[in-house]
Amino acid sequence: MRIVLLGPPGAGKGTQARRLAERYGVANISTGDILRDHVARGTDLGRLAKDFMDRGDYVPDDVMVRMVMERLQEPDARDGFILDGFPRIVPQSQALEDALADIGRPLSAVLKFKIDDEVAVKRLAGRWTCPACKRTYNMEFKPPRVDRVCDHDGTELLRRGDDDEVTVRRRLDVYRRETAPLEFFFWERGLLREVDAEGTEDEVTARTIEAIADLVDLSS
Numbered sequence: 001m002r003i004v005l006l007g008p009p010g011a012g013k014g015t016q017a018r019r020l021a022e023r024y025g026v027a028n029i030s031t032g033d034i035l036r037d038h039v040a041r042g043t044d045l046g047r048l049a050k051d052f053m054d055r056g057d058y059v060p061d062d063v064m065v066r067m068v069m070e071r072l073q074e075p076d077a078r079d080g081f082i083l084d085g086f087p088r089i090v091p092q093s094q095a096l097e098d099a100l101a102d103i104g105r106p107l108s109a110v111l112k113f114k115i116d117d118e119v120a121v122k123r124l125a126g127r128w129t130c131p132a133c134k135r136t137y138n139m140e141f142k143p144p145r146v147d148r149v150c151d152h153d154g155t156e157l158l159r160r161g162d163d164d165e166v167t168v169r170r171r172l173d174v175y176r177r178e179t180a181p182l183e184f185f186f187w188e189r190g191l192l193r194e195v196d197a198e199g200t201e202d203e204v205t206a207r208t209i210e211a212i213a214d215l216v217d218l219s220s
């Protein structure tokens with residue numbers, strides 16, 4: 001199973017990617033998480049990416065394509081993957097399509113998570129993330145049991161630097177301008193399904209699985 005998740009920031013892609021990867025036993029590949037890890041470790045890539053990420057802009061394309069192509073060659077991605085945050089622009093989509101065609105393993109589905117901008121802003125403005133397991137909390141709708149501590153592994157929660165309201169609105173604009181056109185790219189290929197991403201995590205997971213079943217034969 002090779003799946004791409006599309007949708008604006010705050011649509012819940014990371015949460016659903018983690019759930020789907022566990023359910024189907026495939027790799028969970030989040031380009032934002034990989035980049036944040038590079039920033040935290042102070043690598044060359046991290047130093048290059050940081051300013052773009054802080055502003056809510058996209059990191060240059062050549063770097064991103066190389067990073068994802070390398071990640072897709074790791075053993076855990078061979079049986080499938082959930083891609084969260086890539087592709088984000090048409091040339092990345094084309095590069096992904098070409099690379100998968102070369103190995104005879106095309107995408108199975110592209111799911112577009114649909115959410116109202118104001119709901120996304122509210123979700124992200126209150127979001128706290130566990131740096132270890134990447135689970136997210138929201139101080140208003142889904143607080144952790146202990147203040148600022150992950151329920152799952154006890155790690156101290158952090159706020160992402162790009163989750164302040166001004167940067168979130170910029171990220172939503174960049175998404176609309178740069179990434180929304182990918183919907184047509186994948187729709188043309190018969191791969192796109194839309195998922196209503198409002199509601200509880202369980203509700204969205206159920207809708208996502210239904211959308212996948214529409215395109216992928218899950219019995220085999």
Ligand code: AMP
Pocket residue numbers: 009031032033035052053054056057058059060064084085086087088092171
């Ligand atoms: P995310 O965690 O998906 O919200 O990504 C956080 C930030 O990482 C984005 O705002 C971009 O600056 C950068 N980023 C992640 N994926 C990509 C990509 N495919 N292309 C360019 N920049 C990316």
